């Protein structure tokens with residue numbers, strides 16, 4: 001039978017987790033909320049009690065059409081006719097389990113715990129039905145865990161399995177809960193390689209309302225955006241830029257909501273830029289209304305330019321609301337390396353949730369990378385790094401922030417999703433003489449993200465090209481004498497291009513995009 005591994009519940013009967021509640025009630029409540037597989041795991045009961053409890057659970061799981069897996073005890077699984085067993089690296093080996101079950105439970109699901117690439121390859125090659133990969137985060141539920149492998153460890157295992165053509169379904173386990181389920185699912189992805197689900201104990205078994213806890217986990221999982229398939233796009237598609245006018249036309253047609261939590265200096269300018277390119281801006285710094293706004297399908301900009309302790313609390317609320325709704329979030333960590341307060345604020349924001357795009361100048365991206373010298377104010381200090389070194393830094397930050405596109409703005413902009421990196425050599429020096437021109441780029445990119453979720457790299461690139469080529473064209477207008485007259489001409493040009501991106505596509509020929517080649 002095809003098994004849905006999306007939300008895998010592993011039971012625990014200890015007083016610390018189950019308390020004085022009835023195991024069967026908790027499991028049934030979890031199933032009602034959306035649990036798709038149940039594993040009965042009891043490390044202390046005697047055999048008679050194991051068989052009794054397992055058959056009670058089996059009655060419930062069968063009624064709901066959910067498979068029941070028995071932890072460690074093949075004999076108990078056979079005794080009650082369970083759908084499968086789960087064994088660890090220190091339990092009976094997989095081939096022995098297969099031999100025993102061949103006659104009594106020939107279609108049994110056999111899950112195996114793995115914590116390394118070698119263990120995973122061996123189990124998958126030997127015919128495990130699924131793998132439990134862990135320990136992903138620290139947990140107090142299991143005392144004898146081996147190593148914490150994090151999202152990177154899970155991603156490594158998944159990538160090795162799939163590149164060896166092993167399609168064994170995989171769930172991760174260990175410390176997974178509502179606060180990190182999206183993070184682990186997204187950060188362990190690589191191209192089209194992804195986990196099939198998550199296994200949890202305490203997040204459901206210890207929850208005051210297991211049904212609500214399960215429902216919440218299912219909603220968070222369902223809200224994750226589809227895998228970005230940037231890697232499968234040819235380089236030609238990026239450099240010929242034919243997609244850009246279509247991307248712009250879709251933004252104008254859809255008029256996405258752009259929710260800006262943006263610094264107080266640039267509010268009006270950012271709102272005007274958003275309108276000019278076809279977006280619908282709302283400049284709300286109140287996190288309490290973010291959950292309602294997130295339901296409207298737009299995107300969120302967190303711009304830390306005038307961060308205060310109160311605004312930081314509001315950012316955190318808004319980030320979790322947009323993550324929960326599965327809508328895009330862009331972070332502009334303005335001046336994040338300038339003061340201790342901003343460095344701390346950056347850490348708070350980075351741990352508050354997931355970002356689709358992080359956009360900053362060199363000093364800001366270097367602060368996130370952990371390699372920056374002290375920043376002076378919000379502007380980037382002159383740099384000693386070569387363009388190649390900057391590109392590698394941008395790529396590494398994008399990889400580390402799994403699934404995120406990173407933009408380092410500068411004379412040459414660098415854009416990367418961790419797999420592909422491009423240089424953009426457009427723009428004009430007047431942009432640097434208009435306060436907030438960097439911040440408004442964040443607003444424009446966010447509008448594109450709201451509409452083009454399937455490919456964040458292309459969405460970002462389209463927004464950047466529109467923004468910078470419009471700036472170049474604006475400077476050629478007759479009345480332009482300096483940055484003061486440039487700004488309204490720039491907004492006019494953004495508007496003109498956005499209104500007719502398809503009828504006159506000559507402007508996009510000015511796009512100067514080059515793919516970063518590691519080998520050069």
Ligand SMILES: Cc1ncc(COP(=O)(O)OP(=O)(O)O)c(N)n1
Nearest residue numbers: 071086087088089113132133173199
């Ligand atoms: C889905 C899933 N993955 C891993 C484990 C851990 O199993 P094991 O290593 O055998 O440790 P114990 O559960 O026996 O303590 C699991 N149970 N389920």
Ligand SMILES: Cc1nc(C(=O)O)sc1CCOP(=O)(O)O
Nearest residue numbers: 134135139141174175200201202
């Ligand atoms: C049963 C189990 N196996 C693990 C492994 O790493 O293999 S961690 C674990 C316990 C997971 O509990 P919680 O979801 O409460 O953190």
